[in-house]
Amino acid sequence: MMLGKCRQPAAATALFKVLLSERLKPTVDVYTALVGAYGYSGLLDEALATVDQMKGTAGCKPDEYTFSVLINCCSKLRRFDRIPAILDEMSYLGLQCNTVIHNTIIDGHGKAGMLEEMENALSNMLEDENNVPDIYTMNSIIWAYGNHGRINEMERWYSEFQLMGVEPDTQTFNIMVKSYGKAKMHEKITSVLKYMKKHFFSPTVVTFNIIIECFGQMGNIEKMEYYFRLMKIQGVKPNPITYCSLVNGYNKAGLLNKVRGIIRQTENTDVVLDTPFFNCVINAYAKFGGIKIMEEMLQLMKEKKCKPDKVTYTTMIQAYNAHGMDEAAKLLNMEVERVDGKLLGPVSEVDNK
Structure with a gap:
């Protein structure tokens, strides 16, 4: 199973x-783990062949869990064309399509942006008397509509699920807040938070x-700073993602002086800063020509045993080139060659991806 999760089907x-x-x-569990090892690595034919092998092995008839893994693999790979035949095979073997499988199909279509097919999958679930929607169904549906900016449908289904007896959880509200944020519906974010408070849902760090x-x-x-203060007042501990979002916000607003304050704040906490955080900071200073501080951040990054990645070096090389510091860019590219054994590419060709 672990080899499968690490995408090492040959070793499995x-x-x-x-x-x-x-x-x-x-x-059955061993065979199912092998099915997953193949399926999650994109080897669906091998996964299906393993299921066939199970059918010919005494005491190893594939069960609902085996097929749920297989269908989940198809959904993640967006091979929805394979699912109908798998469901037919389940039916032939006398196995029922359970809630987990329905949810997997619904979520897969939603993640792929196939919203009409997602609703059809939900209709199939509702027509199945043996299964009823749960919180996972609800969150998959509202995430799909919210992520695609279809706020009206998201809100309609939120109400529909409540009428079915499905109550929201904190993740539901997180999904809605993110959707309203993408749609720039500020007042809706506030209303969700008020509802959470009224119904005793505590906001999490997420x-x-x-x-x-x-x-x-x-x-x-x-508003960004207000909610950061509120977060700390309510005893919710910020994490590297919090500080990264603050840096990006200040960067976008051109408030470079505030970025240094964020770095000082992190020094007084036990938060373990990661590479994405430092990349955010380096990008902020690079954008506004703070070359010296950008270099200091790279040094601090190394002191904290935080390994720079390709994004780190690419951002810095771009900044050097933008300020005519070709020699500095060349030296940094040479450092990358020494550390990783490979170049990022010719200095002049470093892109902004």
């Missing part, structure tokens, strides 16, 4: 063969991060 196959060579009898990011992207620094 080898391990399975070792199991057989030691005369150990595979169980909730506050979403709000801080939303107002930062809108350039509403006053």
Whole structure:
């Protein structure tokens, strides 16, 4: 199973063969893990062949969980064309399509932006007397509509699920807040927070991060800072994503002086800063020509045992080139070659991706 999650199907196959060579009898769970190892690596034909092998092995008939893994693989790979045949096979074997499988199909179509097919999958679930929608169904549906800016449908389905007896959770509200933020519907964000407070839902660090990011992207620094203060007042501990969102907000508003304050704040906490945070800071100073401080941030990054990545070096090389510092760009590119054993590419060709 772990080899499958690490996308090492060949190693998983080898391990399975070792199991057989030691005369150990595979169980349904072992076969299902192998199905996942193939499927999550995009080897659907091998995954299906493993299911067929299970059917011919005594005591290893594939069960609902086996097929839920297989269908989940198809959904993640967006191979929805394979799902009908798999469902037919389940029916032939006398297996029922359970709530998990319905939710997997619904969520997969939603993530792929196939909203009409998603609703059809939901209709199939509602017509199935043995399964009823749950919170996972609800969150998948409202996420899909919210992510595509179809706020009216998102709100309609939010109400529909409540009428079905499905109550929202904190993740539901996080999804709605993010959707309203993308749609720049500020007042709706406030109304969700009021509803949460009224019904005793406590905002999490994810909730506050979403709000801080939303107002930062809108350039509403006053609101962004207000919710950052509120976060700390309510005892919710900021994480690297919080500070990264603050830096991006200040960067967008051109308030470079405030970025230094964020760095000082992190020094007084036990938050372990990561590479994306430093990349945000370096990008902010690079954008406004703060070359010296940009270099200091790279040094600080190394002191904190935080490994620079391609984004770090690309951003800095672009800044050097923009200020005519070709020699500095060349030296940094040479450093990358020494550290990683490969160049980012000719200095003049470094792009902004």
